[in-house]
Amino acid sequence: MSDAPPPGEHHAGTMTVPVETTELTKRYGEILAVDRLNLGVRPGEVYGFLGPNGAGKTTTLRMLLGLVRPTSGGVRLLGRSPGDLTGVGALIESPGFYPYLSGRDNLRVLARHAGVGAPRVTEVLETVRLTKRSGDRYATYSLGMKQRLGVAAALLKDPRLLVLDEPTNGLDPAGMADMRALIRRLGAADCTVLLSSHLLGEVQQVCDRVGVIARGRLVAENTVAELRGDTVLRMVAEPLELAASTRPRTAGGRPGAGGRGRSRPDGGVGTCRGDQRRAGDRGRRGQRASPTGTRPGTGLLRTHGVPSDRGERRGRGSHGNSGGS
Amino acid sequence: MWGSTVAELIKLVRRPANWGLLGIAVALSLTFGYFIPLAGVSGAGGDAPNSDRGLDAILPDQLVGNSLGGLPVFLGAILLVVGALALGGEYGWGTWKTVLTQQPSRLIVLAGKLCALAGSALVFVLTMFGTGALTSWAIALAKDAPVVWPSATDLAAGLGAGWLIALMWVSLGALLAIVLRGLALPIGLGLVWLLVVQNLVISLAAPLLDWVDMARQGLPGANAGSLAASLGASGSTPGVGEFAGSGQATLVVAGYLCAFVGLGAWLLSRRDVL
Ligand SMILES: Nc1ncnc2c1ncn2[C@@H]1O[C@H](COP(=O)(O)OP(=O)(O)OP(=O)(O)O)[C@@H](O)[C@H]1O
Ligand SMILES: [Mg+2]
Numbered sequence: 001m002s003d004a005p006p007p008g009e010h011h012a013g014t015m016t017v018p019v020e021t022t023e024l025t026k027r028y029g030e031i032l033a034v035d036r037l038n039l040g041v042r043p044g045e046v047y048g049f050l051g052p053n054g055a056g057k058t059t060t061l062r063m064l065l066g067l068v069r070p071t072s073g074g075v076r077l078l079g080r081s082p083g084d085l086t087g088v089g090a091l092i093e094s095p096g097f098y099p100y101l102s103g104r105d106n107l108r109v110l111a112r113h114a115g116v117g118a119p120r121v122t123e124v125l126e127t128v129r130l131t132k133r134s135g136d137r138y139a140t141y142s143l144g145m146k147q148r149l150g151v152a153a154a155l156l157k158d159p160r161l162l163v164l165d166e167p168t169n170g171l172d173p174a175g176m177a178d179m180r181a182l183i184r185r186l187g188a189a190d191c192t193v194l195l196s197s198h199l200l201g202e203v204q205q206v207c208d209r210v211g212v213i214a215r216g217r218l219v220a221e222n223t224v225a226e227l228r229g230d231t232v233l234r235m236v237a238e239p240l241e242l243a244a245s246t247r248p249r250t251a252g253g254r255p256g257a258g259g260r261g262r263s264r265p266d267g268g269v270g271t272c273r274g275d276q277r278r279a280g281d282r283g284r285r286g287q288r289a290s291p292t293g294t295r296p297g298t299g300l301l302r303t304h305g306v307p308s309d310r311g312e313r314r315g316r317g318s319h320g321n322s323g324g325s
Numbered sequence: 326m327w328g329s330t331v332a333e334l335i336k337l338v339r340r341p342a343n344w345g346l347l348g349i350a351v352a353l354s355l356t357f358g359y360f361i362p363l364a365g366v367s368g369a370g371g372d373a374p375n376s377d378r379g380l381d382a383i384l385p386d387q388l389v390g391n392s393l394g395g396l397p398v399f400l401g402a403i404l405l406v407v408g409a410l411a412l413g414g415e416y417g418w419g420t421w422k423t424v425l426t427q428q429p430s431r432l433i434v435l436a437g438k439l440c441a442l443a444g445s446a447l448v449f450v451l452t453m454f455g456t457g458a459l460t461s462w463a464i465a466l467a468k469d470a471p472v473v474w475p476s477a478t479d480l481a482a483g484l485g486a487g488w489l490i491a492l493m494w495v496s497l498g499a500l501l502a503i504v505l506r507g508l509a510l511p512i513g514l515g516l517v518w519l520l521v522v523q524n525l526v527i528s529l530a531a532p533l534l535d536w537v538d539m540a541r542q543g544l545p546g547a548n549a550g551s552l553a554a555s556l557g558a559s560g561s562t563p564g565v566g567e568f569a570g571s572g573q574a575t576l577v578v579a580g581y582l583c584a585f586v587g588l589g590a591w592l593l594s595r596r597d598v599l
Contacts, residue, residue: 065426067598083430090426096419100340112332113434114427153423163426 016079018043018161018192019064024073026059026216033059035216036073041161041194041209046187048203048224049196051213057196058093060213061165064194065090078161089159091167095150099139103130103149106138107156114157124152127182143170151179162186162193168202180206329429329437333411337445342410347449350395350403351456357399357562358391359383359460366468382559385461386473389483390557392450392457396487397550397564398519400453401494404446405515408498411442412589413508421598431594439586442499446491450484483556486575490549493578494519496585497545503589506599519546524563542569548577 019041026034034056041047051057062068064075066083075082097106107121125131128148133141141149147170154162164183168176183206187193197203203210204224212220337343366380383391395401415421424434458474465472475483501511523546530537541547547568554560555571569577 062422062598065422067422067425069595069597085426085428088426092422092426094419096421096423098336098340098414098418098420101336105335105339109332109335110423110427112328112335113424113429113437115328150423153427156427 048207056216089154090163104134333441394558404494405498408495413502
């Protein structure tokens, strides 16, 4: 899918590292949202940034984009100095647009800010399949349409690095499949994608490598192949947080516990369903067996170098295609 | 920065609320500046403010003062809302992150916004002058009064002063929105200050207490009122009066403008965008 260099080589040569953080830390009073994070995303790869609610994903991405000032540590995107977002496109959390403007005019306004020509607006609307409704006011858009417009905005600059924070939030199964297919297409082209998610199945479907963040720390980093093979990703989550969470999630939680009364988030997108359930089961077992490190109200994701005894992870649908549209 | 300015202009122009505010401003300005005095001339004004000013006060030669009269208080309040809307909306809709991830630095976005707002403030003031000119001309024709326009110098000075006062209120609205990171509270507090607190200080407390009288000399509204008065605005209009010399008033208003913009820029560049 991508021709990313093997591990350890991404600093070599003239290739700039798309995303590099050194000891990145953010503290909000008592809360250590991000804790000495060292992240390295390689050119051309789709990197999954996986973690439960409150793990520090969004805070990290905000720091990458200069929206939030790190307490300490450094950030470099595409080898440029902090704050320079040339060639970077991003969608952070829920999309934010002007409700009184149409989808197209929202993008036109952003294109002005970005110094991008008007034809590009038409292109990205086409890419996210929003052309038909692009003349309607943003306020009248459905959740999924808003999310797609957010992705369109992220694509405006024809970015070399795309930072997406839970881009499938609010999308129906078909929309999710569409979005994942789009991310894979972008990853297969020149674009490097940093994708945050709390859906293990999603990350496994679209990503080349996965970094797992918990309590602000990078607790594991693996290729998806490794995750599928020898290493079992074990998720341990504190039940209170699961109950408190209103979002659909899979990190050790019951599938479909999103409380939205609709199909579970990955419904219809292939093989991740069973895997997630198994991951959840393992998680609950792991929690009983190994509660160390949990604390009230905090989700914890850990990886254990446990050989996959039953080989059940190997039977997964082929990477990159199972959710295709 | 030009791109950001155009982007902000598009947003200002396409936002229905701004047109609504302009309409209200024109209606208020004509009502208090011309129609009520006109009713007074015809003997139908009763006790309404400005109803005893006489025909001479609403003829074309008084255009500058009449156009500036509202700016210290009620037109100022509308301009403050315009400024707060332009900045505060970004917080409410979560659009700061959308705009800032497109590239431009925060200060460039703010500069673009302020340029666009400055353009709008000029249009606003020109509209007050334009509608005032039309109305006073119509009144002069109807009443068979002479149509004598102010000199170009007076007009230019009036426009300049009006623009300066307008900019100050717009930037106060913008600053409040940045400080409070929202829309409702900045507008509420700004209006309470402008329409209630400042008015009480200027017209009630100052004549009674020496130190309040001193403090009044430094208030943005009082200086805006002095500047308007020095260019012919009627002292019977709320907020207008010779509280300070025109030179001092101009400097203080310009000083507030710079302070509001500087403080807003400093806060915006320092704080996290959530
Ligand atoms: N502005 C803030 N002030 C105080 N605490 C904050 C702030 N922003 C984030 N946090 C805290 O930092 C931690 C990480 O939050 P963050 O939003 O980065 O998590 P996340 O991994 O994106 O979670 P989710 O999957 O729910 O989006 C949380 O404990 C959160 O409460
Ligand atoms: Mg988040």
